[in-house]
Amino acid sequence: MSFREELEQQYKQILRGFLKNPTEEALYQAQNFSKKAIEQGISPEEIINIHRNGLMDDISLNEGDTIQTFELLLEVMMGYGLRFREYQSLRFKQEELKTEMEIAANVQQTLLDTDIPQIDCLDIGAISVPAKHMNGDYFHFVHDDNNCVSIAIADVIGKGIPAALCMSMIKYAMDSLPEHRPDPRYVLENLNRVVEQNVDPSMFVTMFYGMYNPVSHTFTYSSAGHEPGIYYHANSDSFEEIEARGLMLGVDRHTKYRQYVKYIQPNDMIILMSDGVTECRTDDGFIEREALLKSMRKYIHSNAQEMVNQIYKELEKLQDFELRDDFTLIVLKRKV
Amino acid sequence: MSFREELEQQYKQILRGFLKNPTEEALYQAQNFSKKAIEQGISPEEIINIHRNGLMDDISLNEGDTIQTFELLLEVMMGYGLRFREYQSLRFKQEELKTEMEIAANVQQTLLDTDIPQIDCLDIGAISVPAKHMNGDYFHFVHDDNNCVSIAIADVIGKGIPAALCMSMIKYAMDSLPEHRPDPRYVLENLNRVVEQNVDPSMFVTMFYGMYNPVSHTFTYSSAGHEPGIYYHANSDSFEEIEARGLMLGVDRHTKYRQYVKYIQPNDMIILMSDGVTECRTDDGFIEREALLKSMRKYIHSNAQEMVNQIYKELEKLQDFELRDDFTLIVLKRKV
Amino acid sequence: MADQSYVQIINEWDIVAARQLGRDYAKDLGFSTVDQARITTAISELARNIYLYAGKGQISIYKLNSRGKQGLLVEAIDEGPGIADIRKVMEDGFSTSGGLGAGLPGVKRLMDEFAIDSEVGKGTRIEAKKWLR
Amino acid sequence: MADQSYVQIINEWDIVAARQLGRDYAKDLGFSTVDQARITTAISELARNIYLYAGKGQISIYKLNSRGKQGLLVEAIDEGPGIADIRKVMEDGFSTSGGLGAGLPGVKRLMDEFAIDSEVGKGTRIEAKKWLR
């Protein structure tokens, strides 16, 4: 007998008992039944049906009896009434919290705000969408006095408010960095110490930091355990993983980072992302890297911003509009 | 006729119509009725009662008719069923969010953690309780190499997550301050620039910063629009407001702050607080400053930590256990 | 009917007795069927709390008459473990998690007025009022 | 009874017609009274959305038979304004705020499977299935 059938049986007994002798005890039993039904996720329309079935079982009932059983039904419905009131209050709190989150997201926006550099030789596109209310991913561009463009992309392990709090601190630490921007290795080593000192020991941060030199067309970069980027070779129309090794920020304060240099050909692209892009999950499992590359190739001739927007849209739909992780995607294309 | 009576009338009409002719249209009317009732906050046990009253009105009913009307009641209950399901999902989300907030509060705790200095000449007590999940108040002690004790107390205008985000940044800015701690004026001017630059223009911060010199027993302090402190004269057993003027942080980046010096007598106390202490609200309005002083006097001979704990407990109860604002209270007592 | 009466809560059947007492008073005062059920449910929750978490205690019912307004007061007293964090117990999430004070937000919503006083190690006293409309 | 049928939604009475069609199919397939009411309510919400926000559209009902499982498919199609942010519309808070897509989380909960496709300026297509247990 399923638990639903069992509950229905139970209710019939309570009903029969009540019809024989409508005491306070029977009503107390109805209250306990109500609690159990709610725990089991029985919805109120089912209660109506169970009550009706109980009445239909008993062919000896007259009209007056039936009317009297509403007292029992009312008692069962009291439990649902309490949930209904709790629902109203939860809804109100949820609205309040939503407003609070929106304000918090704005505060975060102001803090993390970055302009996409306008520079002749590069076409740059970037998108970052939080899975929950606040973003634990972060990206930042600096277009410096030497016309160099630096790019930071980071991901706090974790999502939502705790990640956002942590990210705010990192952004602030980056702003207070002395002028060593051209040296990605130094940037990561410095931030690693900040994270190690100030952040909850259970929180780690992955980060990729690179610097594009528009004179030599070289890209110098280091990675702290961040999701590997992808390099697009225009002449062979092929993709290649951007190699970079390094420990996450916050693990060991003495971590040293390796620095890599890459020469960028005209029309080639550097594609950076957070793991939210590759870990898009569908009902059938994670999307394959192949699927991602296919989607990239589809928009490879669009401009960089259009490209990241369209890829996001496609992956969002693949996941049934439920992001599991913050999603950040950046494309840098060498134009000339 | 009250809107409840009106609804009841309406339902009786739908019921009569259904009994005459049990069509899909009548059920559609029941659905619309359900929506309206939910909007008006009618709880499901009232629906049962309204249905019963409707049946009792109609003396010509037989048992079969009555059973059939359960179809109509079921239809009305569908709307409540939808709310019940939404309730379950809201509860689940609320649990998730609660966990998230707890993690965030821990992250904040790690970031804002401060030890109360142990120093022969001072007895120090401090308490800070958030009104919501996260604290937008902040206090911090530094016991420096010269044996001086500095105290910062700050309050972001606003509560909850946005305030907490902002507060994390300020704490980080304080940590990166160069070694000018003995100079409260300088500290506030420096932080003012940080807040002005990095924080959402709608957010302001009040702050009190002071430095206790245990050799001269002088207290040097400045205030950025913060709730005034209270000075307790042990010899005359009297309270006095601690005078300090200054604009809030984040209003004008060129703000200059005044610095004050006070000589502290043995057994005298410096009592610092956020406006959450004075703006405790009861149903009869704000508590009077007099009530606060009365509560302080009651515990004036306890040790400093016991004193702040007891005052908090008393004011919490006065407010019916619902804090309207973050509550921070610090007591410094010169022992010898 | 006397202006007040009480039931000792020691075992589960006393919960039924407390409900019955509350219902009798509520009927006598002229509360509607729905309000009777609300008052009874509130009493049930309070008595249950005593039975499950304090071991024993007492539910008293009083008739109220204040400036022409008539009403009913439910008072629940126990000398159980008391509630350490009243703020937490009055939160919604806590209400279904069980434990001492479970269901109190529900009681507050069913009645018109609600007050609680508790000290750890000494016990808890709850007052809930409902006024005739 | 045919394996599929549809109702054009242009005015409010068409909502009733769509409900009736859904109920007939649900009954014919042997769904319980409660499930009939659930299917009808889901159809009602979808039809209402079309009537209120898209102006006109169509509700189709299909009998399903997949590997021995029997079921019912409700399809709602309109050429209305479309939904810009589907993620938002599927959030609970939004469901009672009214506007295009209101009530869709409810429809999803009443049925076993739910899929939505929408393009701004082109319209919306929703598929909701319920299987016989």
Ligand SMILES: [Mn+2]
């Ligand atoms: Mn993350």
Ligand SMILES: [Mn+2]
């Ligand atoms: Mn991630």
Ligand SMILES: [Mn+2]
């Ligand atoms: Mn504040």
Ligand SMILES: [Mn+2]
């Ligand atoms: Mn405040």
